[in-house]
Every structure is written in C-alpha cells, then in structure tokens.
Amino acid sequence: QAAEITWDMANEYNDTSIHAEGDKVFAKTLGELTNGAIEITHHFGGSIGFKSKDQLDAVADGALPIADTFVGPLGGINSMFLLPSLPFLTKTPADSRKLYLAAKDAYDEVFAENNQKLLWSSPWPPSGIWAKKPVDSLEALANLKIRTYDANGTITFQEAGASPIQLSWADVVPQLSTGGIDAVLTSAEGGTNAKFWEQLSHFTEVNYAMPLNMIHINLDVWNDLSDEHKEAVLTAAKAAEDHVWAAVEKRVEENYAEMKANGLTVVNGVDTGYLDALNKAGQKAQAEWLEKTGAKGQAILDAYSN
Amino acid sequence: MIAMINRVVSAINRVAGATAALLLFYVLVHIIYEIILRTVFATSTFVLDEFVGYAVAAMTFLSLGYALETGALIRVDLAITRIKGRARRWVELFCISSSFAMAGFCAWWVGRDALRNWTRGSVSESIAEVPLWIPVGAVWLGLIFLMLQLFAYFLRVAAGGNPIDNEGTE
C-alpha cells in the first residue's frame, strides 16, 4: 500500500547515532501502526541542509514537517533550551530524564508558541574529558587546552582554571594530532566515533552534562492527522523514547569496551573533592540561567531536586 | 534619468563592494588573532567560526551587485553571445526579469527571518550572544542591492544600452 502521508525528517547527526536509532524506531513503529499510511524519509548527517539551530524555525514554518534537534544551540532563542546542557546538573540518564520530565510543561509551552508539538526527547551520553593523561585533579586541569562545545562549557572550564578553546568539530582531529589542543570535552560516544584513541590515551569520567535532542512536529501537520493517526504517532514516539533512554546506558558500556580494546584508559571514580570544585565552577552558568528564566526556572529546579 | 539611476546604483555597488573588501580583511585579522591567542596565550576569542561565517555570508551577498555590474558573475553564454541585436535584448530582458523575481523571492524570505529574529530578540548560542538579525539582515541588504542593480540594468538594456559580458582574463 502506498503511503498517504510522507514526512521528511531532519537530523544533524549520523545514522549510527543514538538519536538516529530513535528516529528509526519511531518510523518503523509508526509504519506498522498505520499499515504504512505514514512513511518517513530520514535525512541523517544534516543531509537535507539544516543544522539543529535552524530546525525550530524550519518546523514552525512547515519547511520540515518533523525534526530531531539538538536543543542547546536554540538557547539564544529561548533560554529554556539551555536547561539540559547546564553543567553538572544531571550526571546519570535517570537524573537527566527526571529533569526532562520536570521541565516538560515548559518545553511544551515553548514549542506551542512556535507552532509545533514536542514528541519525545533523546539523551546524549554524559560528556567527560578526553586527554593524553588522567584529568582527575585541578592540578591536571590547570591550563589544559580543552575544546569545549558550548558557551557554558567555556565559562565553566575557565572558572576551573583550564584554558578552553573553541574550534569547529572538523578542526578538532587535526588540532589534536598536531598538539594544537590537549583535550576535548565530549561524550565517550563522540570520541569513539572520531577514533580519538589515535591521538589521546585517557577518558576521565566527570559527567559534565547530558544534553538533549528533542523531536518536534509541525502543529498544522499534527492537526491535519486523523485521531487514529495521532494516537499512532504518540505510541510510536513513546516507543522511540523508551528505546533511546534504555539504549543510552548500553551505549556508554559499548563505548567503554571499544575504547579499552583500543588501548584507551577510562578513568572513573575520581576524587569527589575535584568533582565538587568542578561543580562549583559550573554554578556560574546555572546562576546565569536562573537570572534569565526567573521563577519559572527556579520552579523546575525545585521540582527536579525533590 | 536612466543614466542617473545607473550612476547611483553603481555608487552603491562600489560602497558595498568596498565593505565586502573590509570584511575580507577582517576575516584575515580575526583568524590570525585567534592563532596567536591559542598558541601564545592558550586562550581563544570563542567566536571564530561564528564571526567568520557571518563575515563571509555578508561579504558574499553585499558584493553580488558589484560583481554582476563588473561582469564577474558568470553565466553560460553559449546561446546569448550568438544572438545579436533586438533578439539579444529580449533574451537579456528575460534573464534580468527572472533574476529580479528570484532575488526578490529570496529577499522576502531572508528578510522575514531577519524580522523574526529582531522581534523575538534571538541571539546566537556563543558567549558573544550576537543578535541574529544583524548577519541575516546583512544578507538581506545584499539581496536588495542585487535587485537595485538588476533594476538599473533592466532600464539600461530596455533603453538600448549594451549588455554586460563575462569579464574573462584581465
């Protein structure tokens, strides 16, 4: 049976990423539930031309019916999107999901303001420090030239005495192999995909943050769906969400196994005094976020810590 | 009248082209500055790829009118250079008007994005928090200059003036 409805779904990340896995589960489940009436074409690796930061507007305008978006870069449009990547707020997938649920209403509201509907969220494995040595003390961190991926990371690692550097992702490997930078702040997954063990020897687990992707659908597209189709979309979204949140823990283990097989040392269980110091360095970013979001932000953090 | 419009547009093109040249110089300075910061002082401007990206976008679009006027924008002139006289003029007018329509369509939608970024106060995600309407607005302005140039050129060709040919080897 030919599909009645076809959606092009954008995703800036590779088709082997955890987010792509979730998209595929969604598409497959949705196809089964609707007998193939809704068909999704994936555009992984940013191949349709949009970056995550374009996708809020692209879905709002109907340029894309649906998208899987890393929400960090949208923080300049709405501060709520900065929450998942706040430093040292969530350290485990369970924390991260709890924070997501605490903020779900606020996210729903932001998406509704932008003519769209939030379907599910997809977590990044926790980011740690890839380097040529264990970075398990403030001394080891001092003046370390570390590539960070967002403004919060820059602020936090500056506070902690490191020398954060901003580089485009494509420049990271050349700079590592020539010693232009010493370290990279990213997840075990990110470093495994880029085969960082060719240049680096240690991954220090500091659980800096677990940022989120969110999957959002254009509201006009949603409203045009029949009730059964709406039901099917929600069921498929739930299946995708359950899949990715379960997969993220497995992913970290798999990554660690692959890293060790390639001779890399995973440093975990680092000194809590060090983690506390890092945590303190991250407070500045959290305070700034609270300043931007006021009582609403505070209410979310309160709900999360209870 | 037509000559005057062309002179005014030409002046605008030159100013926009000179602005693009300054932006190119700025790109050079920012990259060198970043290299020095990183290697000597172990720090960063934290905005290199963002700012250079904006500069290249602004540079490209601001110089479009200037590049078109000076014949630097290439076209597949296989057919048009073989046609002469009145027919050539009609073909040229078709090219200009369809280009004007396309540039206008682009300007409308890029302008809409700039306006949206202005009204909701969107800023970039870097520590510089650049208001996004500025770089998007620069691209929009470049498209407007391109439309002005196409308009002036239309008048000139319609009045029997010479078409612009590819510049080729200097």
Next chain:
Amino acid sequence: MDAIIAGFTVLVLILLFLGSGVWVFIGLLLVSTSGLFLVLDFPAHRIGAILGKILFRSASSWELAAIPLFIWMGEMILRTDISAKLFRGLAPLVRHIPGGLIHTNVVGSTLFAAVSGSSAATTATVGKITSVELKRRGYDEKLSIGSLAGAGSLGLLIPPSIVMIIYGVLAEVSISQLFAAGVLPGLLVAFLYSAYIAIRCKINPALAPENTDDTITLFQSFKDLSPVLGLIIVVLGAIYSGLATPSEAAAVGVLGTLVLVIGTGQMSWKMMTESLMGAVRSSAMVCSILIAAAFLSTAMGYMHVPQDVATAIAALDIGPYGLIMILAVFYIVLGLFLDGISIVVMSLPITLAPILAMGFDPIWFGVFLVLMVELGQMTPPVGFNLFVLQGLTGIPVNRVAIAALPFFILMGAAVAIITIWPEIALWLPRILFN
C-alpha cells in the same frame, strides 16, 4: 520511478535556465525553486521558508571562509613579480619534458593542493596565476585549461581535504589515515596528467612553444622559486606544527604573501585595493554558486533522488566489482548536478553499508569517493572547476568542459587503477599508523 522523473525534470530546468544565460547562481536557485514546485507541488511559502534558511546557513559556514582568502592570496601573487618568477624558475626544470610550462598547472596544483583543502580554491588560485602567463607565452589554450580543470581538483585528494574530513566524520574512520591514503593516488593522478601532456606535446610540438629562457642557471631558478616555495613551507609548517588548523591555513598563506609583498617593496595602496577588490569579485562568484548549489542539493534531498537511487543500487545482487562499477556511474551522474560535500552526505548513509558488506576497506572507499567527487567538479552542467575557469579566462563553460574531457578520462583511469590495486591507497596509512 519517481527519482528518474525528478532527475529528468531538474535536468530540463537546468538546460532552460542556465542555457538561456541567467547568471549561474541565480539560475541554480531558479532550477531548485521551480523543481520543488513542479515535482513536489510544494506551496510557495514552504519553498520560501526552506530557501531563506538554507541560503543563510550555507552562506555563513566556516568551511567557506578559506575560499575568499586563497583567492585573495592568488590575486596578490598575480599582481606582483612572484608569478613571473615562478615561471622563470620552473622553466629550466621542465625544459626537457615535452609540454614545457604546461606542466606548471599540474605541479602547481599538486603543491597548492597540499596547502588548500578545497578544489575551487586550488583551481582559482593556481589558475589565476598560470592561465594568463601560459596564454601570453603562446601555449595551447585547450591543453592548458583542461589540465587546470583536472589538476585543480587534486585539492580534495591531496591532504588537507574538506571532503575527506566530512567523509571521516560520517563514515567514522580516522581522518589522519584518510589524509595519508590520499597522497599516493593524488600523485598517481598528477603523473597521469603530466604523462598525457608530454605525449600530446611530443606528437604535436605546436601545442607548446620553444622555451626561450635557456640562459637561466639552476641557482637562479631556485632563487626565483624561493618565494612560492617559502609560502608553501610556511603554510604547511603552520598546519603540521599545530599552529593553525587546515581551515585557518588560508589566512596564514595570505599573511605570508603580505609579508613577502612588503618585504620585496611591492606593497602599494593600489596593489592592496586592487587585489582585495579582485578577490571580492571572484569570491562573490564562487561562493554564491556554492550557496546556490547547497540549495539545489536540499531540493534534490526533498525529491529523494540520491536516496532512492542508492537504495535501488544497494538492493542489487552483484559482485564487488559490479557494485563498484554501478556506484561509479551513480556518482558520476550525481556529480553532474551536485557539489562534492552534498554528494557525500546524501549518499553515504545508504552506500556505505553494502560497500563494507562486500569487504571493501572504508579508507579505500573514502579515496574512491573523493575521486568521484573530483570527477563531478569537471562535468557540466554544474561543475565548479569549469565555472571557476570560465570566470578566470572568459572561455565559455562548454569549451572548458571539452578541454577537460581527456583529464576526466584520465582520472577515471586512476579510479580503475586504485580499484584493481587498492594498495596504492592503503599502503601509506598502514606504514604510518601500524
């Protein structure tokens, strides 16, 4: 099959809009816009929303920045005695090879490819310097332009390379190993080109005039070459010492050229403004076409053309060589319309899996893919090296394409050679990394 109808519609639109003489970048926007409207029946507001976002996104990409900088570097070299010296210095070295100074296109592009990561920048910079000089000295224009179109694309095969970085990220293979794997195939292509030029000129000496700079000594030759060699050493040194990233190398090149120009007393307000304005004009042309091509790729993505065809190919049950042959044809067809980066990102999610399943090395496939992308730079209707060369020389794009044809075929031969002997690509990374 929908993909064939869509592809055919786009082809007709390209012939209509580009053929009628609309400026190439606007023509590509017209093709994509009307393609989305005709093939997919998208409403105008949806097309506009896509267009507005993609234009700004592709225009403001960091990867684009190296192009205007390298073009500026070429403009400065052209406006000083550095380019004349380069030719005088090379003359005694290539004197005994049939074809003489035409080989500067190949040698120059190979050297410059080691500095720049893109083929548009390589073709524009080397072409800016050589095309005028070769024409002035009476060398055969067709052979000269063709070799530029072919050798310019070495920018992607010889490291550093933007396309290899993108492939490495997508296919999750080591970028350092990919870079190493490109070196020998790059030299192979350069050798094939030089051999072809020599044979053509041996058969027909009229293609290359007698060399008259006979009196120059080897020492003088070295002195004349030293500015350009110095620049290359500075830029390579900056990359391999970790001072600059490959994307930043262009700025180091410009800075080095500025120092050279000031040091040799050739700096003037006139030379500065003329080179900058010349760079602005050429970059407006090259970058605007790249931006429009990005929108064409997005439009083709919405039409599912690359995905559908790649899926059909992946489903075929043919042996490894059959698969490579079909993929080669597929990539050449994609290369007619799309730019290199788009070709890689759109097709890879589908083609990589069957290739690996057939037992091909992912590093080897990266080199294969880069060669395919380079072939696409030389084919009309959308071929960047052709556009750049038309912009430089004023020779219509169809004549540039015909001149490039023998070099297209030679690069195709190189693809066959590395398919039969994959070791040409894989030997160096193995030696360096194991």
